[in-house]
Amino acid sequence: MTDDENTTTAGRIAEAIGERIISGELQPDAPLRQDHIAREFNSSHVPVREAFRQLQAQHLVVAVPRRGVRVAPLNINSVKEIAEMRAALEVVALRNAAPKLTSSHLARIELALIEGDAAQTIQEFEMANRAFHHALVAPCAMPRLLASLDGLQLANSRLVFAMARSSGWRPRSNQDHRLILQALRARNVDQACSLLARHIQTIERLALPSS
């Protein structure tokens, strides 16, 4: 879904470790020892180091010279930061995607919406959520922007999983998504963008109920 870098050993390792970090299987600040990982993936330390550089660029690990890499810490401030970045960038993307939206694009968006309704676990819900937002902006044909948004979505999922782990989780409504799709079907781009921005802020508010 995100990247098909699974052609090289380094890409495979980066993808596998990245998934573990996002799912929470690897805890924040956990050290990643390169020869342990190399043994696990039946490789040498060279592709492992390449994978570390890739994960570092995604902000999933932090590297300190001569002390290796650790899983990136989770700090509550990044919830707001990521939400603000997503709100700003997804609106730009949607505004560029809207004129190119075909009925097949709309069908794909609706499919993600329906899958979100059917989600029973937080993992299923997050997968559908990512699919919805991705389908919404994919037609904009701005590769750099889409790559940024993919990274922000992954970082957001990591935060969602971490918070669900401490606060529990119950199925949520997709009413926001449904209204956005309605606005797009009505060709009301301004409303769709405004709903999208507000929707992302809402997610942030769910995360920080006190503020």
Place this chain on the structure above:
Amino acid sequence: MTDDENTTTAGRIAEAIGERIISGELQPDAPLRQDHIAREFNSSHVPVREAFRQLQAQHLVVAVPRRGVRVAPLNINSVKEIAEMRAALEVVALRNAAPKLTSSHLARIELALIEGDAAQTIQEFEMANRAFHHALVAPCAMPRLLASLDGLQLANSRLVFAMARSSGWRPRSNQDHRLILQALRARNVDQACSLLARHIQTIERLALPSS
């Protein structure tokens, strides 16, 4: 200024190659052979491959499996893409930075402005330009957003250098920057944000005078 990853060999190589790509010394689509670069930097291929992964994350090179990496192509569409991303993100950053701006921050912004006025070459101008925009948003204390903006600034510089190479360059006015600083001194954040967004769009219009 951008990153102090010069503690490791891989970081040094990535920085050096990145500068060559941005300056235009390395042409788009030029192949980067890992053992040539290793010889040049008196290293083995291991840190070179790490540097490639880092440059790939910055969109400065593209890698195709089993065929190595090449300097990323320059396409005219990315001018608009980068301008839109910068406009959206810098406004977010400035809005978060404004409440924290001290007089020392304002002095640093003004210094970059004055250095831009004194710039005689496009290299000097771009350096001052980057310093201005960086100083403008740095106090927002949003590390992920600042990293994104740094990458976008570098990509923008690469496009500016490439276009100057074909169309020539003459010193430009910093009137936009001056007005933004004035608005900030007057604590008029809304106006500063609006001026900043328009300023970035203006740069895009300079790049594509036909549209």
Place this chain on the structure above:
DNA sequence: TCATTATAGATTATCTATCATAAACGTTTG
């Protein structure tokens, strides 16, 4: 004849295995 295809050799990316060095860490002393 000309264009296309097949083939052989050279180049190169990718990765393994092993080793060397130095920094960081933990433990045991003085």
Place this chain on the structure above:
DNA sequence: CAAACGTTTATGATAGATAATCTATAATGA
């Protein structure tokens, strides 16, 4: 508490193996 020592670990070098790609030449067919 602090210094010394051994262990662990990151970083990188070196050599070599494999396989994919590229180039140039030869062969084939229209």
